[in-house]
Amino acid sequence: MRILVVNVNTTESITQAIARSAQAVAAPGTEIVGLTPYFGADSIEGNFESYLAAIAVMDRVMAYDQPFDAVIQAGYGEHGREGLQELLNVPVVDITDAAASTAMFLGHAYSVVTTLDRTVPLIEDRLKLSGLWDRCASVRASGLAVLELEHEPQRALEAIVHQAELAVTQDKAEVICLGCGGMAGLDEQIRQRTGVPVIDGVTAAVTIAESLVRLGLSTSKVRTYATPRPKKIIGWPGRFGR
Amino acid sequence: MRILVVNVNTTESITQAIARSAQAVAAPGTEIVGLTPYFGADSIEGNFESYLAAIAVMDRVMAYDQPFDAVIQAGYGEHGREGLQELLNVPVVDITDAAASTAMFLGHAYSVVTTLDRTVPLIEDRLKLSGLWDRCASVRASGLAVLELEHEPQRALEAIVHQAELAVTQDKAEVICLGCGGMAGLDEQIRQRTGVPVIDGVTAAVTIAESLVRLGLSTSKVRTYATPRPKKIIGWPGRFGR
């Protein structure tokens, strides 16, 4: 089974970290292919960048010329999943949904700890659209930008642990979701520090994608995610960012 | 005052119809400028096309090189408004929100009549994100594609009137919102046939945009719609579709 794990930003090192993290939990026989968009921002921290990433992810997946069995969109709280679902016949799993969905099996309420405060409403809105909001205790920002997670891992860890602790003690979260693809790999350390299960959306998404494939399930095509109707389109595919 | 009214699809005749409709209700002294995206689909009827339109609308607005006072995104239920709000300092009004917001001043519940069934969930989701869902009685599809509205106006009218009547009698709507930018101009006929107020989002948006400008109000920049942080972006602006 081959699963495409698509980064939402154009930072190649993040793609590699995500792919490594994904491969580490993949079942024997699952090949993880990390993809980096051809265009867009080097980190996504708002709606403009996220909308650009939505198209860039679809563009990158459509440009992939080998067969694949599932796609993971590896950005937390980003736009675009619904478009991919229309374009593809294989399952699409967003890490935002994967983490929340997994969290709900483990505790009565979960919180998300993310990067900047400005991304909190995006995550909240995506969780609402996905129908996974009801048991979300809070979405908290660590105050660190996406790229600071890469460059200052220890400071990032401290900031995330601090917000995770507040989520547990004040917001009554019983599970923590790591709210950024770039946090992949921090889960074990945070779990030890907070004492609650910590979920990295990337690894959760890998097991969900594998499960869907194994169960022979894919996106329903009867309505919302039906294949786009044939029509005249200018500038797509293949003219962005290349 | 100059207001940009941006079509979400690439069909120039629709842009012109929208702009005419907008200009017809504009206050003396308001100049309406209709813009057509440089890329994207000739009609938007799903998430993939809508995400492409989101970027195409931002791209087109950013390419406009004259001063302007407000922007109207003239697509019903489309993605993208939040991105424009980040990029601009002038007010942005989406016609989905404009119609619903106006409807709520006129009746206890409103319905939207749109084109294809597959676009219904997009509209519902946008209304939920905008906080305007509570008093929505229903979103109903006429079953006609966007371009059929142009080519078969009489059949479109009948189909829309039929759904509007069902919305009033079965769903208890007291106001009807026309759920497609391309329906601009049908409101009066439908009002006569159904006996309830009928709202065209484009004209509603013009008065709201004018009002915001007159009141000296614009998008809050403290959090969700703050200006994007400076970062390295590939392929933006200026490399799409041209």
Next chain:
Amino acid sequence: MRILVVNVNTTESITQAIARSAQAVAAPGTEIVGLTPYFGADSIEGNFESYLAAIAVMDRVMAYDQPFDAVIQAGYGEHGREGLQELLNVPVVDITDAAASTAMFLGHAYSVVTTLDRTVPLIEDRLKLSGLWDRCASVRASGLAVLELEHEPQRALEAIVHQAELAVTQDKAEVICLGCGGMAGLDEQIRQRTGVPVIDGVTAAVTIAESLVRLGLSTSKVRTYATPRPKKIIGWPGRFGR
């Protein structure tokens, strides 16, 4: 176009302040007529007074013997709008709704800053009934009574600014609505102090009423706001308070 702006309390100086504020933003050609009820309390800070005001406002409007194009009910969180909508064929705009509806075009969430804590539930309930509650971050009380706003403007300003700041920093509001007709005129100062858009319901309502008139829209008469059925009524019109 003539718009009646009806104060909900019997304090004539507040009526005049509201009318001045309304006239200041009105379009050329719009005449604002300020009306003071013939009976009721000199300030409204609870349900009993608000119910009395509901009838007093209807009574005052029905006693107005000139033609008019729209009515603004200039009390924040008060009962009565639905009754006016039944009695009249022209649009009715409540400033509570006008402010919230306008705020939602400017930010992801808004807060209301009002007078006394006891009026908070009234405002919350009215926003819920109007379907405008979803994106309300909080309703906060400054602790000052309505008439103190008149007599101690500086102290009022400080108290309102303080609550507005808490709304922004703690409740994540991105827009502030001034939750009292008597606060008309404070918006600019508060905006400068908080850095977020501040909305005065009276001025917002003027532009909305003008827009509805210009678009040829008025209250739907098919159900909730249908004209009252003819029946035997004792004590109405014309026997209250005169």
Next chain:
Amino acid sequence: MRILVVNVNTTESITQAIARSAQAVAAPGTEIVGLTPYFGADSIEGNFESYLAAIAVMDRVMAYDQPFDAVIQAGYGEHGREGLQELLNVPVVDITDAAASTAMFLGHAYSVVTTLDRTVPLIEDRLKLSGLWDRCASVRASGLAVLELEHEPQRALEAIVHQAELAVTQDKAEVICLGCGGMAGLDEQIRQRTGVPVIDGVTAAVTIAESLVRLGLSTSKVRTYATPRPKKIIGWPGRFGR
């Protein structure tokens, strides 16, 4: 114990029917006093009339010069309860709330069957404000006006039974609330015809009012229903309708 049961309309025969119905279920030692407002409409079927009734009920209760232990507002879906709660120190029970609250002890979902379609939104809104909406399966209109219930009891019965049956079979209601004070006395017949428990709000309210008195409980005065602050009021009390 003396309980005032206040009709919301000015039709004395309805007051008497309500009072008889109330007395029939009252505990030994409970005296029911039926009161008819001094002003207002002879039947309440909309917001204007209901707002007038809100004041008329408060006026009538304040004019009552004997001691009493509780007040029942005997109109379904009417405005005004909150005002009475501010003015009085004894418990106030609205029959809308009494019926819904009782229904929730008896079945998983309840429906209300009322008079005219135009009153449905009023009832829905009152149930929402009272926090009793969650398990309401539907509010259905029999299509008969309040006074037709008096003049054509058999036809009224049939129309109500028909809607009750639809509520049970289609809306999955397990309990029926009679949605009009004037339906008092029909409950037993409707129960026999539909096979589900049928609740008359007046009798339910009597037992609730008695219970509150017996438990020594009354309206909380710390916030929403605090006694009105002393202020200058024109036209109250005593100048309405007399």
Next chain:
Amino acid sequence: MRILVVNVNTTESITQAIARSAQAVAAPGTEIVGLTPYFGADSIEGNFESYLAAIAVMDRVMAYDQPFDAVIQAGYGEHGREGLQELLNVPVVDITDAAASTAMFLGHAYSVVTTLDRTVPLIEDRLKLSGLWDRCASVRASGLAVLELEHEPQRALEAIVHQAELAVTQDKAEVICLGCGGMAGLDEQIRQRTGVPVIDGVTAAVTIAESLVRLGLSTSKVRTYATPRPKKIIGWPGRFGR
């Protein structure tokens, strides 16, 4: 009239305290019978124990061999009410529902003060299932275990008063519900200390059960609470805990 008041735990002294408290408010002619389950935990503070209690309460009621008119399940936030409703033809009142339902007649919002933090989600969930959640301001834990209420009444009183005060000042509760059957009898002291109405679910349930019986109302048997279908059951009735 005979009402069974069933304790959910196996501590006989708590059963007696509850029964005394119930008898004290019962109407003349009402006989209260306190029942203790034959099996289960000596205090219920979590789901496992509560599920065991659910069965133990049904078992105990079915083993009662005299006629009775209503049953009160005297545990706060416990599972099981729906099962009793299926098995019996007389009304069943859970004290969680009884307290919340009563509170809503007295204030705009209520809070529950219970024992341990771990029981808070159980109570919240039960209130949500019962449709009584909308006006719940908060559920707060005093931090004391059920049996500590018995053994350290003064310390318990202080802890409960403290949380009740926070509920009123911070969460804006206007009424307090005592969230544990074992708190019966503390209501008057807490009312004096907090100034808001305090509701003990047991006494509230007695008046509600009496009211339902007097009104001739009982559980609807058309759907959710229909009598169980005859089927082969192992180990029931009569083999548990004896």
Next chain:
Amino acid sequence: MRILVVNVNTTESITQAIARSAQAVAAPGTEIVGLTPYFGADSIEGNFESYLAAIAVMDRVMAYDQPFDAVIQAGYGEHGREGLQELLNVPVVDITDAAASTAMFLGHAYSVVTTLDRTVPLIEDRLKLSGLWDRCASVRASGLAVLELEHEPQRALEAIVHQAELAVTQDKAEVICLGCGGMAGLDEQIRQRTGVPVIDGVTAAVTIAESLVRLGLSTSKVRTYATPRPKKIIGWPGRFGR
């Protein structure tokens, strides 16, 4: 890895069918152990039976004397999961949640098709408690009892397909969840007949349980599902039904 799949009823043939179905999708190296409760009803179709099953499932799992890695509760809409979560340190997956959670990755809305109408509210309530209700289009009953599924498979198939079709066409479901453990194995046929993805909760639960184990995740023990406190318990473990 060993996963216990616990039937909720006492019909051994259903346990075997469920276990076969589970084993068929299990990963290499996963051993499925089917368990049948020692007591309870031979099919579960209501609250009384479901509460009994809740305890019976916990009892059966606690009596299992070999190591295991996860537990699947194989009843649709049943009580009890929370109790198991308290008692165990390994993950617990309820098939109700597993099916709904999986469905949400595949379509915008899902419906559940279950057995008898009386079980619909149980399923709705469980989905609400699990936070998976938001995107549930409907829960529909086929009208067949659990054991009829076994004895009349073809008639059952037709009835389920009919309701599934109504769910898709009328309720706008895009995915169907089979709402009964005994429906395991029908998914493929129903998918062919309806054209939408069909999810059997048992197989979905197997992949979710395996995923949680593989990710090293288990139930959070900090609050709701903390291990029960040590206390005196009568009749547990080991005295039920044996």
